[in-house]
Amino acid sequence: MSTTESRATSTPPTTTESRATSETLEDYTLRFAPRSYRRWTPAVVATTALGGIAYMADFSIGAGIGLAHGTGNALLAIAVAAVVIFATGFPLAYYGARYNLDLDLITRGSGFGYYGSVLTSVIFASFTFIFFALEGSIMAQGLKLGLGLPLWLGYLVSTLMVIPLVIYGMSALSKLQVWTTPVWLLLMVGPLVYLVATDPGTVDRFLSYAGTDGQGGIDTASVLLGAGVCLSLIAQIGEQIDYLRFMPPRTEANKRGWWTAVVMAGPGWVVLGALKQAIGVFLAVYIIAEVGADAAPEPIQQFRGAFDAMLPSWLVVPLAVVLVVISQIKINVTNAYSGSLAWTNSFTRVTRHYPGRLVFVLVNLGFALALMEADMFSFLNDILGFYSNCAIAWIVTVATDIGVNKYLLRISPLRPEFRRGMLYAVNPVGVIAFTAASGLSIAMYFHALGDTLQPYSPVAAAVIAFVLTPLVAYVTKGRYYLRRTDDGLDEPMLDADGNPSAVTYDCHVCHQSYERPDLAACATHDAVVCSLCLSTDGVGDHLLPAQPPLA
Template sequence: MATRQRIMRIRRDYNRWVADETMEDYALRFTAESARKWSAFRVANTALGSISFLALEAIGGALTVAHGFTNSIAAILFVSALIFVASWPICLNAARAGVDIDLLSRGAGFGYIGSTITSLIYASFTFIFFGIEAVILAAMLDSFFNVPLWLGYILCAVVVVPLVTHGITFISRVQTWTQPLWLVLNVLPLVALLVAHPEWIEGWTAYGGEHGTGGFNLLAFGAAASVLFALITQTAEQVDYIRFLPPRRTQKPWVWWGALLAGGPGWIVFDVLKLLAGSFLAYAGLQAGLSVAQAVQPAEMYRLAFGALIGSPVLVLVATSVFVALSQIKINVTNAYAGSLAWSNFFSRLTHSHPGRVVWLVFNIAVALLLMELGVYNTIEQVLFIYSNVAAAWMGALVADLAVNKPLGLSPPGIEFKRAHLYDVNPVGVGSMLLSVLVSFLAYYGFLGPLAQAMSTFIAFGTAFAAAPVLAWATGGRFYLARKPRAAWARNPALSCVICEHDFEPRDMAYCPVYTGPICSLCCSLDARCGDGCKPHARLSAQVMTPLRAALPAPLLRALSTPVGSFTVVFLLFAATISIVFLGIRAQAPASADLDAAFWKAFFVLMVIGGITAWTLVLAHNSRAVAQEETRRQTSLLMSEIRAHKRTDAALQKAKENAEAANMAKSRYVIGMSHELRSPLNAILGYAQLLERDPAIPERRRDGLRTIRRSGEHLAALIEGLLDISKIEAGRIELYRDEIRFPDFLDQIVQMLRLQAEAKGIAFSFDAPPRLPEIVHTDERRLRQILINLLSNAIKFTRAGSVTLGLRFRSEVAEFEVIDTGIGIAEEDLARVFEPFQRGANVHAPSTPGVGLGLTITRTLTEVMGGEISVTSRLGEGSRFRVRLLLSGKGHAPAVVEHRISGRAGASQPLRVLVADDDPAHRALVADLLEPLGFATRLASDGATCLALAAAEAPDLFLLDIAMPGMTGWELARRLREAGQTAPIVMVSANALELGPPGEGQHHNDVLTKPISVTALLEKIGQLLGISWTFADPPPTAAPAARLTPAQAANLRQLAAIGYVGGIRERLDALEAEAPEAAPAIAALRGYISDYRLDAFMAALPKEDA
């Protein structure tokens, strides 16, 4: 199966002229309802600005002089009535659909590419009549002010450009401002002339023409009517404005229909009056003594009329000049505007490019200017004869489809204009137009007799009008729509184009299978890469080849498909076209042997040029076809590879999801285990803190309690480390800004790690600057974790030698260095030393516990805190880890004296605290802590009991666990608030730092984590209840701890050498009685003996030379 090519979406950025809809005026696309913002009156008035063109007076005058009053007036009235009837369905359908004449032709029988022919016909009309009007003004400038014609042509062309660049927005203003003045200047001189010479009316009606007999002559009538019928193309210019009429549902019926009638087919009513005025003024000029050439010039006509109104020759000249200039500007802004739309539509379909309507505006005016400078308009009557046949054929087919085919159901209702939904060529419109052009040209060149020659324009219109329904019936109307639009889109107010990424109304959008999304009509028209992937059967090539395959034998068809066969076909088309043109030109020239010889020479020269051109086109086409075929083949291979990659990606994604699920299960297990560990640890640490504060505990037992508390805190830190691993894997790490007493903080770490190093027989040193800030701000727990991880690793992997912690502090940047003389790290392992689960490949490394996450956590924490970490190492010589962190600080801090809370100040009655926790040890701990301080505690093991106790007596404070059976702490807090409880709620749980369900956490006041800190709990209670605490007297300041003397240390070392543990304990008790000031040192030694760590005990003893 062939693979449909998919093209990468590249956003189309239009240039400034195209992107600005004020300048672009919806060229190439239908007029969106949001753009129809002008009133119906203003749109109609703008459309009626076209009635000002003075070519009407010139045509009326020329026909009257040539064919007399009777024939010219009959032709004017007949053609005007026919144009009115033909214009009505065109204007009505354009106003309903909001489309210009090109888009209307696409959907009314011509197809997407077929309507390029009509665009060319329409563009020709605009520059022909632009030139006629400009010639009239330039002739006046030459006659009145001696301005050279070539310069007058340039001035007449250039003056229009700035008035048309901004489309209907500015044109409507121009027409509104100039309409009253133009009407006055047009009507008053005519009335004055009629009043001054009423006898001329009778002479005008009896005028038989320059060579006429005065009666009706069918041939003269036909000749006059054929010229006039070219004006039917003016309907297309009206449509370009009528499309801006607001939607009918938004207007009163009589307003909308009146505007449509006046601005649409009603233009011909006003043109009839101007044609009659031109006829009369030409006769008046002849009566006034003007020559025939002067009498048919509009400037001379109105100069004569203004002379009847104004006595001053100078003022007559001024008034005539103003009127002619105003008329020329009013009509030529419309001609130029319509031409810019026609050329935009024509070239966009042939070149798939659109530089902007303004570019084609200048191009249209340049073509007209070139023809003026070449003097083509001197033979304008002959041009109009030929043009009117072609225009009549176009309009006949268009009117037939709108007025006959659609009402009878021979063509689909509505106007479809999008490339994606149309056949390239619809044989209904194109076929009927070509047939009528052929018949009318036969008539025009005299092959059907003199009467048919005179009536050739009507033959063209009638043939097309009759052929269109027949062809629609014969084809079954199947060439109107290549595919149907998506009906579901009609419910959307707007859709976004996948190419230009702008929003458009659904009527302007089509689904593109190549870009796999909605595409606007403009991007669709300009796309040259899709190859009409949405309608391959509707392309011009497919439409041509389908009947050829059915009509021609297969061998002949294969022969024609070769390069030689293609060249033959293209060359014959060139030859036929050139022959028809030459025959038409030769038929108009007199018989001459020399002329025949010249024609034959020119014909053969053009045949040679045509042959070269045909070969160029054929070879270029073949090269393009080969390139496209290679592109399709490569695309097919690429799509196959993409499908394989998708299968691989799906397998990888599934494996990733399985791994993530396993990781999530592990994280949930770690969190669950941490919760289970924290609950009993909370009781251990809580009671250890209570006992430490109890004055009844003997001093010699306090060391043991402190050991219990420190061990519990160490275990809590290990649990936090496990949670850190889970948070790192989830990408969720929380940082806090703590106030750290920096020297004390460092001293704690140094003392802790020094003991560990000395127990292993390793020297430990701390190299710090003499001056350090007293206070720094950072996350204390994370900084402690970083340093302990690095120092622990250094001690762990150092068998002998030393470990040094270095510190440099400058400009609030701390640089820590951990230097060891251990085994070192191989160079190939340095790059992955911070990767998870990496232990290094050194076979001589000691067997040490761990899973290889310490350095990973350290690096992650350092980077999250905004710092950096690096390492240098040499195998067998040691390693150096360097950590740089920003530690903002201040110089001094007040001394901290810990006061033990003894009660509440001014307590008259106990405060009620309701504790809800499923752990009885935690409930008992909180009761033991708070009741001695003047609190009355109520204990609940679950949420239901808590609600019942709260309803019985309103507590002053709630302490709630989160994970309880039956009802979570979050739900309990919510129900307490719903029950009207306003007392503060503190959540106390091992899960307090984990995320609760969405929407939870809005009913409590604070959070504490297990294991709880007694000091932190009391501080929270004091803040929430506004309590002033009373404190016990602080203990007397202890003297500096003394060390054991060398003799005492030697005695203990001898006992340890023989392993006499009992003797060591007795000797330590005796030493504590002899030297109470050495109690801290003795307590540390007792700890080693309790664990039977004699090596560490001996290492902790003072050296003999101390």
């Protein structure tokens, strides 16, 4: 087959196909991000990705752990979680940036199968609306303090205001994140520097704070409980990859900047995240005597107290509200965006119908608004502690499949695969490892195995996933990864530099032009079909037959 084909024009695309290929709005929801669209530099992609972690939840999470267990236990918990998140996030970020796929597409070929990864897509979508609700609650607290808005109205405002910003995907988000990041950094770091410089005693009070659980010194159970809450953020790497998939090809000329961007904006997000959690502990201890333990975890109260020490009284509340609003917008456009990608992926695979990404922007926001109105902020740590078990099991399973099964044991195919027809529906490697790890750790979290083991649920989730992923792959001999190894096209998938090929073909179903990694030969026509049309093929007319197993 030739490497290029003239575009067919005889049959116009259907309404569904037109929606799916309107990439300005859909932002490559279901597929590989082509080179023709990836026009940003590594620095811009990294800045956009890091702008998405401007959330205030870290301050609340750190404060909640510190107030309960003391500063020493909190700092150790934050450090333990950061190491795990960095180690698991690195292979995922590399794969997303190198092969220009989001985490759902990576998960499909890294142990879960085409339909098996629907389970993890729902988990990731849940992550986005849980944290949207958390950030929306924080913004509503700021609007109540600054403008007197009742909380229910603040929840609604924080939900509706992101819709215009998230509609146009990466094109709009890159501009928003780049321009707001300097202001956000100044407002966040300035008060901390001022307090430490003008009142060194704040550091001593911070370091000596013992917490309310009465433990006093370092306690293993307290550290692990705190780490479990922090590890609920492990799925944040999925949102980072939603940006990193738009990285330009890696070449000899740009490889230093490329790697710097991938590490800093990929697993490196947790460095800034851990710093914010530690600052949250510091500020909560600083204001606890004034506002009490119930209000101290609220970021609006933390920064109001910090600004009050360095600014005229008339400027304190407005500036604190500005910081909260900027932070909420920066993260919640990302939450809404990434959630819409995850829901759309899941729905389209299950129903083989593509309703458009914008439908699921509204679905995700609806779930988040319901959580806010239910006052999720009051039981934040319980939600995050439970959720972290599922998130850890998923991320560790995929990271282990890439790092161990692909690169070390060579059981899993090295190059990622995401196209329907090329993958088995379900791969037992990831599904078994994830189900066992999350199921047992959740049982531990709810004291089903006794009070002594309860704090160790996040450890159990990580260890079980790490052990079972290569074990199941070895037992099954890796036979359930690929349904086919040949997609029927002679053109190589990768170019001479190892980047996804930019050679284009026209899909004979929707008559759109796609780059090589997005296509496969059609089973019933002497032509090619794109991954979008494969996903929505209701009768399997275009799918190549399974290859017979190797002897």
